[in-house]
Amino acid sequence: MPEERDAKTAGQELHKAGTTVKEGIISSLKGINEIEAEIVSLARNTVSNALGATGDVAKGALSVSSDVIRGAVQATEEVGTGLIMGAKSVAKGIILGVSDVGGDLITVAGQTTTAAVKGAADIGADVATVARRTVDGVIEATKEVGGNVEKVATTAVVGAIDAAGTVGKTATKAVSDVLLGVVGGAKEVLKAAVPKPSGGESVQSTPEKTPEPAKDKSSVKAKKPGM
Template identity: 55%
Template sequence: MNSKTKVGTISTTVKEGVVSSLKGIDEIEKGIVTLVKDTVSHALATADSSAHEGITVTRDVVRGAIQGFEEVGAGLMTSTKHVAKGVILGISEVGGDVIGAAKQTTRSAVKGAAEVGADIGLVARRSAEGVIEATTEIGGDVAEAARGAINGAIEAAGSISNTAVKGVKEMLIGVVEGVREVTGAAIPKPHSKSTGVRSKKSS
């Protein structure tokens, strides 16, 4: 085998490996969405489906997912979007409050990220993107869902520190620009007072 043939073989091998890996990642991401959607819809279908119950289920599902990603040491940054998407699809499936769930999803994601010492801003953005993607798929009010998701993330950041609020706002700029209907209204001053506490890994 000459050097040219060898390089061509290596290139093909790597290309095929990358394609296979990406297909595998796509299946994993779809699996996360389905798992979360089914968990949320089943929990609410067997409960009273009240607004309070929806908030509780959303919080617990997001927290559990983040703890799971942290335990295996990977996937948090990329998979948060798929968890958020699954939550909204699950809430919608049982006729729940999608807008309220949008806010609770990003709020829980930011708080969960802070507990494990993850990048709060990136988690906020990824979860907001998941909310918007799911709301678009179900034909919901994307502008209102985006507003709820963004406000939820900022409120949660406000309970952590001023630095957290700044980081979350900066990361959400792209989300606001992507949903032009809520530009200027989606990122108000956080209602929560800053505690000045940095996010840190829970013991």
């Protein structure tokens, strides 16, 4: 019957639409993974080559990590998007590149997250998300090279929060909230990293007053009449 054929055709078209979307998403995600892998490789090779050409790896690592982040920020600013996606890949590439030449991963981790947060703020990007993506990239790379993940993660978190503190209270809270749980004892780390109130003021709790014991009425002698 014509009605049955129409219903069957409509069902086939709906199924075809779902399949088309699924295949398109798979293709896009594969493309994103390839792009991220290329960014990691680019950042890694750039950092390791630059540090290999200098005689002072320790000093050069801090400088080149900031330069690479700055370059990534400028690139995304020109394109108009991409910092959130690329932050993790760039950070991972930096740590891998520093590891290739035997640099100090812990110090570079803090420098990398600091530069990323400041760069995100400069172009009006989502500071908290960029901070989290950058920290994720730092930790992922540190795991791959067998570094001290806990110390690197702690330094990365503190660096991100310190940088957010230069942006404003809202940024500090947003970054602190999104990084909560990244490292062991996160609450203590974040509490220590969040900037103190200006003027070095410390809030002291008012000492509690100890209530005086109630007088025992039975122990008070009644006065005699006429006295």
